[in-house]
Amino acid sequence: MAAMATVMPLLATQGLSRFFGGLKAVDHVDFSLSKGEVRALIGPNGAGKTTLVSLICGRIPASSGRVFLEGRDISRLPAHKRVRAGIAYTFQITSIFANLSVLDNVALAAQRRLSDEQSSSHRSLEQNSREALEQVGLAPYAQMRAGNLSYGHQRLVEIAMGLALKPRLLILDEPTQGLSDGEIESFIALIGKIGAATVLLIEHNMDVVMALAHRITVMDQGHILAEGTPDEIRANGDVQRAYLGSSS
Amino acid sequence: MAFGPYLLLAGLEGLVTAAVLALMALGLSLVFGVMRVVNVAHGEFYMLGAVLAWWFASLVSGHPALGFLLALIASPMVVAAIAFAADRLVLRRLNYEPEATIVATIGLLYIIQQLALTFYGPEARPVQPPFDMRLSLPWFGYSAYKLAVIAASACLILATWIMLTRTRAGLLMRATQSDRETAQAFGIPVDRVYAGVFALGAGLAALAAVLIVPIQQAHYLMGQDPLLLSFIVVIIGGLGSLRGTVVAALLIGLSDGIISMFFSPTLAKMLATLLVALVLVFRPQGLFGTAAR
Amino acid sequence: MTSTAKAVSLHLCIIVVLFALNFLLPEYHRGILSRVMVLSVFAMGYNLAFGYAGLLSLGHAMFFAAGLYGAGLTIYHLGWSAWPALAAGLGAGAILALVAGFLALRTRGVAFMIVTLMFAQAFYLATLYFTTYTRGEEGLVLPQSARNLSFPGANLDPTVPATRYMLALALLTVILFLLLFLVRSSFGRALVAVRENEERMRMLGYDVFANKLAALVVSGVICAAAGAAYAILFGYAGAGFASIQYSILPLLWVLLGGAATTLGPIVGTLFMFYAVDVTSSYTNAYMLVVGIALILLVLYFPKGIAGAVRARWLPWLP
Numbered sequence: 105m106a107a108m109a110t111v112m113p114l115l116a117t118q119g120l121s122r123f124f125g126g127l128k129a130v131d132h133v134d135f136s137l138s139k140g141e142v143r144a145l146i147g148p149n150g151a152g153k154t155t156l157v158s159l160i161c162g163r164i165p166a167s168s169g170r171v172f173l174e175g176r177d178i179s180r181l182p183a184h185k186r187v188r189a190g191i192a193y194t195f196q197i198t199s200i201f202a203n204l205s206v207l208d209n210v211a212l213a214a215q216r217r218l219s220d221e222q223s224s225s226h227r228s229l230e231q232n233s234r235e236a237l238e239q240v241g242l243a244p245y246a247q248m249r250a251g252n253l254s255y256g257h258q259r260l261v262e263i264a265m266g267l268a269l270k271p272r273l274l275i276l277d278e279p280t281q282g283l284s285d286g287e288i289e290s291f292i293a294l295i296g297k298i299g300a301a302t303v304l305l306i307e308h309n310m311d312v313v314m315a316l317a318h319r320i321t322v323m324d325q326g327h328i329l330a331e332g333t334p335d336e337i338r339a340n341g342d343v344q345r346a347y348l349g350s351s352s
Numbered sequence: 353m354a355f356g357p358y359l360l361l362a363g364l365e366g367l368v369t370a371a372v373l374a375l376m377a378l379g380l381s382l383v384f385g386v387m388r389v390v391n392v393a394h395g396e397f398y399m400l401g402a403v404l405a406w407w408f409a410s411l412v413s414g415h416p417a418l419g420f421l422l423a424l425i426a427s428p429m430v431v432a433a434i435a436f437a438a439d440r441l442v443l444r445r446l447n448y449e450p451e452a453t454i455v456a457t458i459g460l461l462y463i464i465q466q467l468a469l470t471f472y473g474p475e476a477r478p479v480q481p482p483f484d485m486r487l488s489l490p491w492f493g494y495s496a497y498k499l500a501v502i503a504a505s506a507c508l509i510l511a512t513w514i515m516l517t518r519t520r521a522g523l524l525m526r527a528t529q530s531d532r533e534t535a536q537a538f539g540i541p542v543d544r545v546y547a548g549v550f551a552l553g554a555g556l557a558a559l560a561a562v563l564i565v566p567i568q569q570a571h572y573l574m575g576q577d578p579l580l581l582s583f584i585v586v587i588i589g590g591l592g593s594l595r596g597t598v599v600a601a602l603l604i605g606l607s608d609g610i611i612s613m614f615f616s617p618t619l620a621k622m623l624a625t626l627l628v629a630l631v632l633v634f635r636p637q638g639l640f641g642t643a644a645r
Numbered sequence: 646m647t648s649t650a651k652a653v654s655l656h657l658c659i660i661v662v663l664f665a666l667n668f669l670l671p672e673y674h675r676g677i678l679s680r681v682m683v684l685s686v687f688a689m690g691y692n693l694a695f696g697y698a699g700l701l702s703l704g705h706a707m708f709f710a711a712g713l714y715g716a717g718l719t720i721y722h723l724g725w726s727a728w729p730a731l732a733a734g735l736g737a738g739a740i741l742a743l744v745a746g747f748l749a750l751r752t753r754g755v756a757f758m759i760v761t762l763m764f765a766q767a768f769y770l771a772t773l774y775f776t777t778y779t780r781g782e783e784g785l786v787l788p789q790s791a792r793n794l795s796f797p798g799a800n801l802d803p804t805v806p807a808t809r810y811m812l813a814l815a816l817l818t819v820i821l822f823l824l825l826f827l828v829r830s831s832f833g834r835a836l837v838a839v840r841e842n843e844e845r846m847r848m849l850g851y852d853v854f855a856n857k858l859a860a861l862v863v864s865g866v867i868c869a870a871a872g873a874a875y876a877i878l879f880g881y882a883g884a885g886f887a888s889i890q891y892s893i894l895p896l897l898w899v900l901l902g903g904a905a906t907t908l909g910p911i912v913g914t915l916f917m918f919y920a921v922d923v924t925s926s927y928t929n930a931y932m933l934v935v936g937i938a939l940i941l942l943v944l945y946f947p948k949g950i951a952g953a954v955r956a957r958w959l960p961w962l963p
Contacts, residue, residue, distance in 0.1 A: 390758065442940055451701045452943045454701070454755075455896065455943045456939070456944070459943070460936065462933065462939070463932075463937060466931075466932035466936065467933070470929075580766065583763075587759065616774065622771060625764075625767040629749075629764055630748070632752060632759060633749065
């Protein structure tokens with residue numbers, strides 16, 4: 105067999121599983137992501153998408169299997185160490201610090217990263233936080249109490265926190281849920297601009313998926329049903345059958 | 353007395369402790385299981401039950417059984433009413449938020465204890481047992497009343513179990529315990545269930561105290577030790593599990609009785625306290641409870 | 646003025662006022678204030694764990710008592726002088742907080758409350774069990790000679806009321822400014838954020854367990870400092886200080902004064918002392934006052950005095 109130059113995937117899972125009693129939420133999944141790609145993870149409700157990404161970022165312990173980040177086995181690392189290794193996760197149900205200001209919210213994320221890089225001067229903290237806010241367009245709201253923002257804007261605060269971590273892998277769990285059409289358009293533009301980061305996106309909104317994804321992974325009942333480019337997936341009969349009769 | 357009979361005596365004493373403890377712990381367990389509230393004043397409801405029993409019994413002259421009967425019925429009812437009021441006035445307004453509730457029940461503890469001290473006084477006063485028979489065993493005589501306490505407790509626990517599993521009220525309680533939001537969605541008046549459960553829990557504690565007061569005496573500080581033991585029972589047995597509570601009460605009651613007879617009670621309490629803490633740390637669901645939400 | 650400057654000035658003013666009171670107050674009140682100052686350090690330690698980190702412990706009496714007995718036992722039985730005794734008290738508090746925290750922090754919420762309560766109860770029972778050393782509830786009266794604190798140039802005798810007051814004030818000042826610095830640092834901000842949304846902090850890369858443990862250990866050491874200071878300044882160590890009452894009182898003082906404020910613990914302790922003092926002249930029922938105060942506070946004034954002031958008028962109050 106001809107020798108191929110194998111580029112190491114940024115993220116890879118091997119036989120990753122999570123069982124809840126008899127329920128196989130994630131069933132021996134082998135999954136990989138290349139650096140710089142935007143991958144959409146789609147599938148009917150209950151397919152195991154959130155569980156899979158929770159296993160990857162360490163929020164839930166795996167029943168079996170392994171996770172690799174750039175070749176390094178991180179399966180035994182607790183969640184907070186995986187975040188510091190470069191995986192950022194934004195919650196499906198917005199989870200920010202309602203009583204703190206928008207700037208302070210993002211500053212917590214930036215502070216963590218800066219103290220790892222050992223450059224935590226007060227000025228650079230403020231600068232980094234404001235940059236992240238600029239990226240999502242929330243700069244004018246910096247001093248507002250985060251809980252007073254509209255739902256769509258709170259979602260953006262979450263994304264800003266993720267960006268402030270300057271992660272190698274950004275996992276977005278249904279980021280556009282609850283957003284208005286205009287906000288969704290801005291979101292698409294934002295992700296388009298991110299550039300070098302690798303993004304794993306759980307989405308139900310097909311317009312967003314088609315606009316952003318380089319490749320799509322379809323899950324159903326705990327395993328990967330299909331993987332491919334948007335066109336390939338659109339044409340895939342199994343995928344169409346999986347979605348028929350389910351609400352998406 | 354030889355060792356064997358001594359052990360039997362300790363065992364019987366332990367059973368009495370266990371019987372009363374089971375009732376009291378059951379009350380605590382119900383309140384926590386259904387309401388997710390830790391009632392630190394539970395021991396004071398117990399004490400109140402004993403103090404009121406003394407008062408009711410003192411109202412009736414003649415055969416002590418009459419006074420005792422009055423106490424047995426009236427005392428738990430009064431205590432339950434007080435608990436009901438406390439729930440409506442305070443706990444409900446706090447929305448049963450766990451930390452605020454604990455602080456409020458601590459306040460309740462102080463208030464009840466002080467009121468007892470002021471109106472009942474610092475002395476310990478006895479209540480006459482309803483009958484005065486002794487059972488003659490080959491090695492020693494044993495109070496028939498104590499045996500009656502064991503029997504009464506068993507009956508009451510059985511009655512509670514029947515109420516929980518076979519009546520509509522019990523069904524409402526179990527539904528609310530299982531999932532508060534769904535219960536509300538089904539139209540169950542959760543607030544009223546909570547008030548009822550809180551009253552029932554206090555009533556059970558008072559009942560336990562009325563049963564024990566002819567054996568011990570009524571004293572304004574008598575709620576503290578049983579509270580600790582009840583906590584131990586509820587945690588080891590598993591919060592919200594009736595079977596676990598009964599089994600744990602037997603375990604703790606018997607071992608407390610036996611250990612206290614042979615070793616220093618302070619040491620026994622110290623070890624028991626540490627044991628409970630470690631169980632909570634390493635096996636929070638206790639022996640029979642379901643994993644905590 | 647920046648908010649930091651305002652905060653520091655306010656704290657300095659308060660210290661200066663307290664300093665002046667040493668010369669202005671009649672003896673009875675000066676004695677009370679000395680006691681209040683040491684106990685507010687206890688409350689401040691509790692405030693770090695409860696107010697800032699959100700850890701509702703019902704067992705902080707054991708940390709105070711660890712300091713109290715650490716200093717008391719070494720003075721009484723080993724003949725140590727005040728400074729080493731103080732160090733012993735601090736060390737005891739640190740070790741206890743580390744062990745207890747390591748175990749208790751595996752639980753949360755209600756379970757955490759119960760575990761801390763149980764640990765403290767076990768500690769209290771231990772002080773009663775080892776009554777040969779501790780003399781239980783009766784307690785140890787520490788010899789005057791051993792309580793002298795030697796400074797370069799002077800020997801300070803805490804049996805002199807004015808000296809005792811100044812030493813208590815010195816302790817208060819040190820801990821107050823330490824906490825002021827701590828709560829405004831990145832560690833302090835992280836603690837508050839963990840309290841607000843623990844899961845979020847975990848997913849931002851913070852080691853939540855380590856943060857909470859650090860908070861509990863610092864809290865424990867501060868409470869132990871108060872305990873050791875109490876033993877040295879007032880010359881007494883008794884089991885009563887390890888009882889549940891002394892786990893509930895700091896909770897009350899902090900709630901009343903304002904949780905998660907630096908000055909709240911002082912305000913709360915002072916207020917409660919005088920409330921009890923005043924009601925005691927009318928009635929013996931001080932427990933009733935405590936009980937009603939707790940319920941009213943938790944129902945209507947959850948922010949406490951300083952907390953309400955901060956919310957309404959002075960948002961820069963730390």
